[in-house]
Amino acid sequence: MEDKSNDLLEEVTGGEYKYGFYTDIEMDQAPKGLTEDTIRFISARKNEPEFMLDIRLKAFRHWKTLKEPRWAQVEYPPIDYQDIIYYSAPRKKEQLQSLEEVDPELLKTFEKLGIPLEEQKMLAGVAVDAVMDSESVATTFRSSLAEKGIIFCSFSEAIREHPELVQKYMGTVVPYTDNFFAALNTAVFSDGSFVYIPKGVRSPMELSTYFRINAANTGQFERTLIVAEEGSYVSYMEGCTAPIRDENQLHAAIVEIIAHKDAEVKYSTVQNWWPGDKDGKGGIYNFVTKRGICEGENSKISWTQVETGSAITWKYPSLILRGNNSTGEFYSVAVTNNHQQADTGTKMIHLGKNTRSTIISKGISAGHSNNSYRGLVKTTRKAENARNFSQCDSLLLGDKCGAHTFPYIEVGNRSSIVEHEATTSKISEDQLFYCLQRGIDMESAIGLIVNGYAKEVLSKLPMEFAVEAQKLLSISLEGSVG
Amino acid sequence: MLHIKDLSVSINGKTILKGFNLDVKPGEVHAIMGPNGTGKSTLAAVIAGREMFDVDHGEISYRGQDLLEMAPEIRAREGIFLGFQYPVEIPGVSMANFMRTALNEKRKYLGLEPLSGAEFLKLMEEKKNLVEIHSKLTNRSVNEGFSGGEKKKNEIFQMAMLEPKLAILDETDSGLDIDALKVVANGVNKLRSSENATIVITHYQRLLDYIVPDFVHVLFDGRIVKSGGKELALELESKGYEWIKKEANGVAAN
Ligand SMILES: Nc1ncnc2c1ncn2[C@@H]1O[C@H](COP(=O)(O)OP(=O)(O)O)[C@@H](O)[C@H]1O
Ligand SMILES: [Mg+2]
Numbered sequence: 001m002e003d004k005s006n007d008l009l010e011e012v013t014g015g016e017y018k019y020g021f022y023t024d025i026e027m028d029q030a031p032k033g034l035t036e037d038t039i040r041f042i043s044a045r046k047n048e049p050e051f052m053l054d055i056r057l058k059a060f061r062h063w064k065t066l067k068e069p070r071w072a073q074v075e076y077p078p079i080d081y082q083d084i085i086y087y088s089a090p091r092k093k094e095q096l097q098s099l100e101e102v103d104p105e106l107l108k109t110f111e112k113l114g115i116p117l118e119e120q121k122m123l124a125g126v127a128v129d130a131v132m133d134s135e136s137v138a139t140t141f142r143s144s145l146a147e148k149g150i151i152f153c154s155f156s157e158a159i160r161e162h163p164e165l166v167q168k169y170m171g172t173v174v175p176y177t178d179n180f181f182a183a184l185n186t187a188v189f190s191d192g193s194f195v196y197i198p199k200g201v202r203s204p205m206e207l208s209t210y211f212r213i214n215a216a217n218t219g220q221f222e223r224t225l226i227v228a229e230e231g232s233y234v235s236y237m238e239g240c241t242a243p244i245r246d247e248n249q250l251h252a253a254i255v256e257i258i259a260h261k262d263a264e265v266k267y268s269t270v271q272n273w274w275p276g277d278k279d280g281k282g283g284i285y286n287f288v289t290k291r292g293i294c295e296g297e298n299s300k301i302s303w304t305q306v307e308t309g310s311a312i313t314w315k316y317p318s319l320i321l322r323g324n325n326s327t328g329e330f331y332s333v334a335v336t337n338n339h340q341q342a343d344t345g346t347k348m349i350h351l352g353k354n355t356r357s358t359i360i361s362k363g364i365s366a367g368h369s370n371n372s373y374r375g376l377v378k379t380t381r382k383a384e385n386a387r388n389f390s391q392c393d394s395l396l397l398g399d400k401c402g403a404h405t406f407p408y409i410e411v412g413n414r415s416s417i418v419e420h421e422a423t424t425s426k427i428s429e430d431q432l433f434y435c436l437q438r439g440i441d442m443e444s445a446i447g448l449i450v451n452g453y454a455k456e457v458l459s460k461l462p463m464e465f466a467v468e469a470q471k472l473l474s475i476s477l478e479g480s481v482g
Numbered sequence: 483m484l485h486i487k488d489l490s491v492s493i494n495g496k497t498i499l500k501g502f503n504l505d506v507k508p509g510e511v512h513a514i515m516g517p518n519g520t521g522k523s524t525l526a527a528v529i530a531g532r533e534m535f536d537v538d539h540g541e542i543s544y545r546g547q548d549l550l551e552m553a554p555e556i557r558a559r560e561g562i563f564l565g566f567q568y569p570v571e572i573p574g575v576s577m578a579n580f581m582r583t584a585l586n587e588k589r590k591y592l593g594l595e596p597l598s599g600a601e602f603l604k605l606m607e608e609k610k611n612l613v614e615i616h617s618k619l620t621n622r623s624v625n626e627g628f629s630g631g632e633k634k635k636n637e638i639f640q641m642a643m644l645e646p647k648l649a650i651l652d653e654t655d656s657g658l659d660i661d662a663l664k665v666v667a668n669g670v671n672k673l674r675s676s677e678n679a680t681i682v683i684t685h686y687q688r689l690l691d692y693i694v695p696d697f698v699h700v701l702f703d704g705r706i707v708k709s710g711g712k713e714l715a716l717e718l719e720s721k722g723y724e725w726i727k728k729e730a731n732g733v734a735a736n
Contacts, residue, residue, distance in 0.1 A: 429534070430570045434624075437530050437566075438584035438640065439558035439591070448583060452574025452623065 033082040036060065039187055042086065046156055049163055059176035059186035066180045076285060076312050076341075079250055086188045086221075144204065150234075151196040152207055155223050158194035165196060169227050173256035173291045173320075181252040181287040181314075185221045189254070192223035197232040197263075206462050207236045222253040228263035230296065235266040237465055252287045261296025261323065268304040268461050270469050272476075290317040294326035294355075302329035304460040306469045307344065308476040316374065318347035321355035321386075328357040331457040333469075335450075335476050336369030336401070345374035345406075350386035350416065355379075359390040362454045365401035366477050372404040379416040386416035394424045395453050397446065397477065447474030483508050483679050484529075484549075484648060489540035491521075491528050498524045500704035502540070506648070509676040513690055513715060514683045516701035517723045522683045523567055525701070526652045530564040531557050544648070558584075559591040561647030565637040565654050567683075572624035577636070578606065580624050581643050588644065609642040613669040630657040638669040645673070650681045655689035667692030687719035700726050 039060050043053040068079070145152050151162060159166050176186035197203055228234055259265050271286070292301040303317040319328035330346040348357040357377070365371040371394065379386040394403035405422050427449050435445035451458065451470045458466050484506040491499040498521040506512055514522055528535050529542065531554030542549040549557065572580065585605075586596040597605065606620060613635050625633050634654050641649050651670070655663055670680065670693050682693055690698070690712060698714040699706045707726060708714065718726065 428570070431572055433530075433532055433554070434566065434570045434572070435580075435584075436554040437558050437564050438580070438644065439555050439588045440584050441555045441587065444583060444587065448575050448580065449572060452572055455574035 032085050034060075034084070034086055034188065038086050042188060042190075046159075048156075048159055051163070051167055052159055055171065055176070056187050059183050060188075062176055063180065063183035063187055066183060068180050079285070081184075084220075084250065145207075148201050148204065149198040150201060150203055151194065153194055155189070155192040155194050155225065158225070162194070162196070165227065166194070166225070169256070169258055170223075170225055171256075173258060173293050174254050174289050179289060182254055182289045185223065185252050185254045185289070189221040189223045192225075192253070193238070194224075195226040195234060195236060197228045197234045199229040200231045201229075202232065203234040207234060220251055222251075224253070224255040226255075226257045226265060226267070228257075228259045228265045228299075230260045231262040232260075233264045235268070235462060237268040237270075237462055250285050250287070253289070255288070255290035255317075257292030257301055259292065259294050259296065259299035259301050259326075262298045263296065264300040265292065266302050266304070267292070267317075268465060270306045270308075270461070270465055270472065272308050272472060285312045285314075287312075287314040290315065291320070292318070292328075293320040294323050294328060294352075296323040296326070297352075298325045299323050300327040300329075302327075302331070302460070303346070304331040304457065305333070306454075306457070306461070306472070307332070307334040308472055312341050313344055315344045316346055318349070318376075319357065320349045320351065321357065321383075322351045323355075324352040325354045326352055327355070330357075330359045330361070331460045332361045333364070333454040333457045333473070334362075334371055334373075335364045335473060336366070336371045337476055338367040338369060340367075340369045341371075343372045343374060345372075345376075347376040348378070348388055350377075350379040350383040350388070353382070353384045353386075355383055355386045357386075357388045359388070359392070360456055361390075361392045362457055363392070363394040363403050364397070364450055364454070364473075364477070365394065365403050366397035368400050370402045370404070372406065374406045374408070376408040376410070377418050377420075378410040378412070379418065380412045383413050384415050386413060388416075388418045390418075390420045392420070392422045393453070394422075395450065396424065396426050443474070443477075446477055450474065450477060483545055485541075485543045486529075487541045489528070489542065490538045491524055492536050492538055493524075493534060497538070498535075498704055499528070502701075502705050504699070504706065506679045506681065508647075508679055510697065511674070511680045511682065511693065511695045513693075513695035513698045513712075514681060514701055514706075515685055515687075515698060515715065515718060516726075517685065520701050521704050522685075522701055523652055526564055526567075526650045526681075526683060529557075529650060530554060530562060555587070556591075558644075559588045561645075563641050563644055563646030563649045565634075565641060565649065565651040567652040567656070569625045569628075569633045569637055571626045571628075573626050575624050577620040577622060577624055578603075581606065581620070581640065584640075585643060605643065609639055612642050612672060613639045614665050615639055631659065631662040634658055634666055635662065635669075638666050642669060642673060647677065648679050648681070649673075650683065652683045653685070654682070655684050655686060663689065664692060687715045690715045702726055 036057060039056050040053065043056055151158070153161070171186065174182050176183045195207060224238070226234070226236060257265050257267060290303070292303070294301055301319055305317065307313055307315070313334070317330060319330070321328050328348050330348070332344065332346070334344050345361070346359055348359065350357065359375060361373050361375070363371040363373055373392050375390060375392065377388045377390060390407065392405050392407070394405065396403055403424060407420050407422070409418050409420065411418055427446065431449055432442065432445050435448060436442065440448065450473050454473060458469055461469055484504070486502060486504040489499055489502040490497060502525065504512070514525070516522055524535060528537060529549070531552065537550055544560070544562065552560070582597070582602050585602070589596055610620065615632070615635050619628070619632060619636065622628070625636065628636060634657070637654060654666055658666060667689065674680065682689065682695060684690070695712050695715070698710055698712060700708040700714070700718065707729065
C-alpha cells in the first residue's frame with residue numbers, strides 16, 4: 001500500500017486534465033438496414049483498400065448464418081437489425097452559445113464529476129474558445145509519440161497508413177467467427193483506435209486523455225487494436241466518466257490486444273453509457289468483445305474496468321496466456337442500479353507453462369438491477385504449473401436487486417492450481433449509522449462504503465481516472481437507498 | 483444544553499426507557515451508570531438519532547432545538563458526538579478519508595470552506611498526538627483489524643477531530659487496560675471546556691477516577707433511580723448494583 005497521505009495530497013492538488021483533440025467529420029449516411037450493399041457503401045465511403053472490404057463481406061456472410069446469443073442473464077426486446085443505420089456521420093449537434101443553454105441536469109453531473117469548465121463545454125456541445133481548439137495540442141502530442149515510433153491513430157487512419165500492420169493483426173485475437181456481435185462488428189465497424197508500440201519502447205505517457213472527448217462521439221461499432229512488440233510497455237485508457245447519451249441503442253465493440261515477448265499492456269476503461277431512465281427506458285445495449293493475447297514469453301496484460309452505465313452490458317474481457325510465464329490480470333467493478341442488467345466477467349485461458357492469472361471482480365447492485373459475474377478459468381494440458389486466483393465479491397444495496405456468480409473452471413493439467421473465492425455482502429445499517437453519526441449524509445455514506453469496497457480495483461486505475469471513477473460510483477448509486 | 487423530559491423508548495414493542503429525565507448544562511460531565519441491559523446504549527442511540535428505536539413519549543431539546551425533529555447527520559453537525567460501544571468496521575475506507583469527509587461535511591453545514599489536504603493532515607497529526615495513537619492507524623481502513631483498545635482510542639481521536647459540543651461516550655472504558663484508560667481519559671479531559679458537555683456511560687467506577695464527573699446517575703430498568711455527586715460512584719462500587727435494585731424496588735413498592 002502506498003502512503004495514503006500522499007494520495008490525499010495528490011487528490012487535492014493533482015489530477016489536472018490534459019486536453020486532447022476532437023475531430024468532427026462531416027459525413028453522410030447509409031440507408032437503413034444491412035445488406036452487402038450497405039457494407040460496400042461503408043467501405044467505399046472510408047476509401048478502404050480491397051482487403052478490408054473482403055474481411056467485412058466475409059464477416060457479414062458469416063453473421064447471416066448466426067443467431068443472436070440469448071444465454072446471458074439479461075432480458076431485452078428483440079433487436080431489429082434491419083432497422084439500424086449502420087453508417088452515419090456523428091450527428092453534428094447544434095452548437096450552443098453558452099453553458100447556460102445546456103440541460104441543468106447534465107451540468108450537475110459534470111460538476112459532481114469535477115470536469116473542468118472548458119471541457120464541460122466541449123462535452124455539452126458548446127462552442128469553445130480558440131485556445132481550446134486543440135489541434136495543436138494533438139499535433140505536439142502525436143509528434144512526441146512518433147519520435148519513439150509509437151503509432152497512435154484512428155482505426156481508419158491505420159487502415160490507410162499502416163495496412164500491413166492492420167492486415168497482420170486484425171482479427172487474430174477476435175476473429176469474426178468468434179460470436180454474433182464480433183461478426184457484426186467486423187462487417188460494419190465504423191472506426192476506433194489503433195496503437196502500435198515498437199520493440200523495446202515504453203510509451204512515455206498514458207495513451208488516453210483525449211479519449212474522453214472523442215468518446216462522446218464514439219461510433220456504434222468501434223474497434224480497438226493494440227499491438228505491443230517485444231519488451232515494450234503501454235498503458236492505455238479509454239472511456240468516459242461523463243454520461244454518454246447516444247441515439248444508437250445498440251453498441252457492439254471489439255478490442256484486440258497483442259503482447260509479444262516481455263511486453264506489458266495495461267488497459268483501463270471507465271464506461272458510463274446512458275443507462276436509461278429510472279424505469280430502464282432508452283438505455284444503451286452494450287455488447288462488447290474484448291480479448292487480449294499474451295503471445296510471447298513473460299508478457300503481461302491487465303484489464304481494469306469500471307462499468308456503471310448501459311441498460312444492458314454484456315462484456316467479458318478475456319485473456320489468452322499463450323507465452324510461457326505470461327501473466328493476466330482482470331480487475332473489475334460493475335455497478336448496476338434501477339433496472340440495469342449486467343452480465344460481465346472474464347475468461348482466462350492458460351495455454352503456456354507457468355502462466356499466472358488474477359481475477360478480482362466487484363459487483364455492486366442496487367435498485368431493481370441484476371448483476372451477474374461469469375468467469376471461465378481454463379488450463380490446458382500443456383499449461384504446467386498454471387495458477388489462477390479469482391475473487392468475486394457482490395455487494396447488495398436493498399433487497400430488490402440481484403447478484404449472481406457463475407464460475408466455470410476447466411482444469412486440464414494436474415499441476416495447475418485454480419482458486420476461487422466468492423462473497424456476497426450488504427451494506428450494514430450499523431455502518432451507515434456510524435457514518436451518519438459523524439455528520440456524513442446517507443448518499444455520501446453509501447459512496448464512501450462502496451468506494452471502499454471497490455478500492456482494490458480502483459487503485460489499479462491511473463490516478464486521474466481513479467478520482468473520477470470514485471465520484472462516478474457515488475453518483476451512479478444516488479437515490480438507491482431511501 | 484440538553485433537556486430530556488419524560489422519555490419513553492421502545493424497540494419492537496418492548497419498552498426500554500420509561501419516563502427518563504436528564505438535564506445537562508454546558509461545562510458539565512455526567513456519568514450514567516447501571517447494570518447491563520438497562521438501556522444506557524439505547525439512550526445514547528436515541529440522542530444520536532438511530533431510527534430503529536421508537537420514541538413513544540417525551541421530549542428532547544438540544545441547544546433550544548427539538549432534537550427529535552433533526553436527522554442524525556444534522557445532530558452530528560450540530561455538535562453531538564457518540565463514541566460507540568462497538569465501533570463498526572468499514573473496509574477499504576481509510577480513517578483519514580473518513581474523517582476528512584466528516585469534517586468537511588460539517589464545515590459545509592456551518593458555512594465554512596473545506597480544509598485543504600495540507601491543513602487537514604496537520605490537524606490530524608495534532609489530534610493523533612492528543613490520544614497517542616500510532617500514526618499508521620489513520621492510514622488503515624476504519625476500525626478494520628483494530629484491537630479493542632485501538633478502536634476506543636480511535637473514537638476519542640474522532641471526537642477530538644470533530645470538536646463536539648456534546649459528547650456521549652458509551653462504555654469507552656470497557657476492554658481497556660489501565661494505560662489505555664489513562665490515555666482515553668486524558669484525551670477527554672483535554673477537550674473539556676466550559677462550553678462543552680460530556681455524558682460518560684460506564685458500568686465501572688474505574689474510569690471516573692480519571693474523568694471526574696460533576697454528576698453521577700444510576701440507570702435501572704429504564705429510568706434514573708438515583709443521582710448524586712462523584713461519591714455516588716464510589717458508593718455504588720462498594721455496595722454493588724444489588725443495593726440499587728433493592729432501593730429501586732423499594733421505590734416501586736411505595
Ligand atoms: N436492536 C435491538 N433489538 C431488540 N432489543 C434490543 C436491541 N437493542 C437493545 N435491545 C434491548 O434493550 C435493552 C437495553 O439495551 P442497551 O441499551 O444496550 O443496554 P445497556 O447499554 O444498558 O447494556 C436490552 O434488554 C436489550 O436486549
Ligand atoms: Mg451498552
